[in-house]
Amino acid sequence: MGKTIKIIYGSSTGNTRRAAEAIAAKLGGEVINVAEAGPDDFKADLLILGTSTWGCGELQDDWQNALPMLESADLSGTPVALFGLGDSVGFSDTFVNGMAEIADKAVAAGGRLIGKWSSETYSHTGSTAEENGFFVGLALDEDNEPGETDGRINQWCARLADEL
Numbered sequence: 473m474g475k476t477i478k479i480i481y482g483s484s485t486g487n488t489r490r491a492a493e494a495i496a497a498k499l500g501g502e503v504i505n506v507a508e509a510g511p512d513d514f515k516a517d518l519l520i521l522g523t524s525t526w527g528c529g530e531l532q533d534d535w536q537n538a539l540p541m542l543e544s545a546d547l548s549g550t551p552v553a554l555f556g557l558g559d560s561v562g563f564s565d566t567f568v569n570g571m572a573e574i575a576d577k578a579v580a581a582g583g584r585l586i587g588k589w590s591s592e593t594y595s596h597t598g599s600t601a602e603e604n605g606f607f608v609g610l611a612l613d614e615d616n617e618p619g620e621t622d623g624r625i626n627q628w629c630a631r632l633a634d635e636l
């Protein structure tokens with residue numbers, strides 16, 4: 473796309489990291505572990521932020537620590553796309569909740585969210601990251617639907633390119 477793309481992820485067991493790498497393989501861009509991110513990493517033409525959800529609907533640990541950096545970033549006019557890893561069966565009523573926290577902070581920092589994703593085909597019962605049949609970003613479930621991940625990423629990346 474000829475633009476600076478940064479893909480910043482937080483991952484405890486590697487699922488979100490692998491998704492970040494797959495997205496980078498499609499769109500290009502720099503892949504950054506949020507545990508090692510600095511304020512300058514939040515400057516890009518397209519920011520893609522990924523997190524898993526832990527506890528009972530909580531943001532991944534490294535993201536918890538990095539939230540102040542996102543809060544103080546100036547994202548005015550920056551398109552921001554989100555992706556979230558979760559477990560739609562074992563944690564059906566807090567599925568990918570972590571994405572919602574990042575979405576709130578990114579919007580408060582002036583970011584323009586892109587890449588909403590239909591929640592129709594998922595078996596979850598509740599998510600704070602869902603509104604009117606859409607997740608705020610791409611939802612992935614490596615615990616129950618690993619076979620869907622590549623296709624979902626491909627389709628989402630194609631759509632992001634269109635939305636930009």
Ligand SMILES: Cc1cc2nc3c(=O)[nH]c(=O)nc-3n(C[C@H](O)[C@H](O)[C@H](O)COP(=O)(O)O)c2cc1C
Nearest residue numbers: 483484485486487488524525529558559563567568
């Ligand atoms: C103790 C524990 C709590 C979890 N809590 C949630 C949750 O509340 N909501 C959710 O969608 N997934 C939850 N998950 C599932 C993880 O988010 C999922 O396995 C994810 O792929 C992990 O990604 P990561 O390896 O990048 O951290 C939980 C998993 C464990 C083991």
